[in-house]
Amino acid sequence: MNEDLNMLEQTALNEYKYGFVTDIDTDIIPKGLNEDVVTLISKKKNEPEWMLNWRLKAYAHWLKLEEPKWPNVKYPPINYQDIIYYAAPKKKEQLNSLDEVDPELLRTFEKLGISLNEQKRLTGVAVDVVMDSVSIATSFKEQLSEIGVIFCSISEAIQKHPDLVKKHLGSVVPMTDNYFAALNSAVFTDGSFCYIPKGVRCPMELSTYFRINAENSGQFERTLIIAEEESYVSYLEGCTAPMRDENQLHAAVVELVAMKKAEIKYSTVQNWYPGDKDGNGGIYNFVTKRGMCQGEHSKISWTQVETGSAITWKYPSVILKGDYSIGEFYSVAFTNHHQQADTGTKMIHLGKNTRSRIVSKGISAGQSQNSYRGLVRAAKGATNARNYSQCDSLLLGDKCGAHTFPYIEVKNKTAIVEHEATTSKIGEDQLFYCRQRGIDAETAVALIVNGFAKEVMNQLPMEFAIEAQKLLAISMEGSVG
């Protein structure tokens, strides 16, 4: 046991590897939030009138709301006037190839092990890089546009495809949805936009790497993915952030719309700066993610690997509106030191014969708190709705906490809902079994944790699975008992 404790300590000392600040001139507007700032953001983005009005309406609504207090997380009050709401790298002209990208920026990605060149050449992944709120480069765009797939920044989409944006923006997460969604709607600076036309199976994984850069700049991303009838898309989102002491707020909104027989697979690897081992600094990740299975036989699948952020607070949800639609949620949340996570999902069954599946794996170490919070609702009309939820927690220390708050609401006599949850630590016998076979304690723990998370990891696309495993390993490095 002593050995295990030593290893725990080592893990605690394990510093965030991706902490560095890239030195690029950023074009920022002063701290604070008011109508002028919202208008300024809209102007800087050269947005049409309707977009500005939409933002102002959201801002007006935000003023009426109070910050929610119900989650199982603690943080000092956020001063919303102390945040820079817009920061864009200076380069403004549209880029056609990676050569035009600021070499400093490229080096940043190389440090992260995400070389655009590498990716472009080897993996065939189109990468829409978001560096501090504005898209710098979008690769493979031509290739995608040939088959009619639109993959660009949301700002570009507002300019070039206003009809699509107007129709779908806020249709899944209305600007009035919650405190952070309203804030995001007012000040969002960038994000990704995907449109998959009818019958198209997107030939490559679409991916955005998020990166927070300028000091004190909150990130308010807005992502909108629309999959038309019988289309398919797999979207990857991953993020790392530089080390800093001040807490940063990240309040993104992600909206997915799946039409008849369409499928959207959304995968996230999140490794933002979690704060140091004493709980100073770190990102506040307060995200609203929601998908709408609009048409029959549509499917939305969320997969997430959460290892970063001081506070993770998000519930990727699916509204199963179309008959026979399917919602899935796979999650691994690893918390260490003083990290806090309150995450889970909502599955709202509205249509007939809808199915959903929830697999959530929480791993807590150090003094961290890890909560699963989920809602499964079968409405009156959801005949034959079926849900299976499983959430398991693994405790790797005696000062951490693991909590489960599932909500199940059934109003239909043909619905079947099942939920099960377990909490335990790594079994002594499992460890003993491994060590007896000459596997050292550290490898044994990694092996067991990996096995514990396997069901979720298997859901990730190949390119991501490798990175996710690396991340989990880094998070636990020198670890764990």
Place this chain on the structure above:
Amino acid sequence: MTNVNYFKDQFEQLQDSGPATAIAELRTDGFNTFNKSGLPTYKLEEWKYTNISSLFDKEYQFANTAPAIQLSDIDAIRLAGHEQANELVFVNGRFIPALSTIRSTASQLVILALEEAAKGKYEQLVKAHLGQSSEYLKDGIHALNTSFIQDGLFLLVPKGQQLTEPVYIYHISDARQQNTLSQPRSLIFVEENAKLQLTETYTTLGTSESFTNEVLEVVVKENAFVEYYKIQHDGLNASQVGSTHIHQIGRSHVHTVVVSLNGGVIRNNLNLVLDAAGNETHLYGLYLLKGKSHVDNHTLVDNKQPNCFSNQLYKGIAGDASTGVFSGRIIVQPDAQKTNAYQSNKNIILSDQATINTKPQLEIFADDVKCSHGCTVGQLDEEALFYLRARGIPKEAAEVLLLEAYAADILVQIKPEPLRNHVAELIYEHLSIS
């Protein structure tokens, strides 16, 4: 709500009527809390699925005048096995010794009015333990009971007394003239090596509305053994919030079964505080709902010390336009290593107008634990139904058969045979009449 003013008047009257005792002080605390929080609304997380504030639009009254209840009224509601039992009667929330029958001797069982116990040799005990539940139940409805502690019950099973006669508590609400609010309050001690079997039932007379807001606090000491049964089979005009707070301060064994059949809006709070190493607790519940019944079972198991074991199984059936709610909360405190805590909630939903809301929660702050919970919502097994019907059993009878079998898991947990048979009959009757 005119009720609030009414409560204020009644409270002042009550405080003026007697001397400033420790209980009167507790009442003042309670009333301050009530004034501050008011009645719980669905905006409170703990009351998300049950709305009782609208019930109070009905203007309940305390029935202060001497109730016209005869012994013959009680004969009609006696439980099976009453011949050997200590029968305690509450009318409109007040313990009435004159209607009660005590069969155990004074050395086996101490029964006093709460006010009396607070004065005599049990003063310290009452002071130390009365009102402990308000640490866990902080809402206005619990405080309302505390504001009106009056004619409560004090029951103590002394050291080493393995009580063979069970204790039956009959709660009678007289709603023949008016809407009645009853607020029974009891404090129960089970001392070292003692054993107690306690059963509560509820009856409303008349057709007006009754609301029972009960608080029962139980303190269990080293090596004691407590069985607690609660049987709710009252009219649809009878609503209640029943809070049972069991504090296991010594290594002991507690076994509870809550059966809810008929009723209006029912909320049961069952708190188990495992405050000594090696405690063992079993919680069982059954709710078979018809009509517009609404039953909400909230359980809380707070593991404060190491090596405790708890097991929960709650099963429910919701038919017609009824609503079943289960919220189970297991807390494992940092010191409670080696805790084993299990929880399971199973539901069958029989109608599209019925609703099941369930919320099993685990909050774990220690690492060396084994905790699990599971819950399901589903229907009767089609294949089992087909099997029975293929053998010539009519659909309705087959359904009753399957539902009875489903309920049997909980029924067998009622250990005394007369009581078990009694409840089995109630269940059969309840399921057969559609």
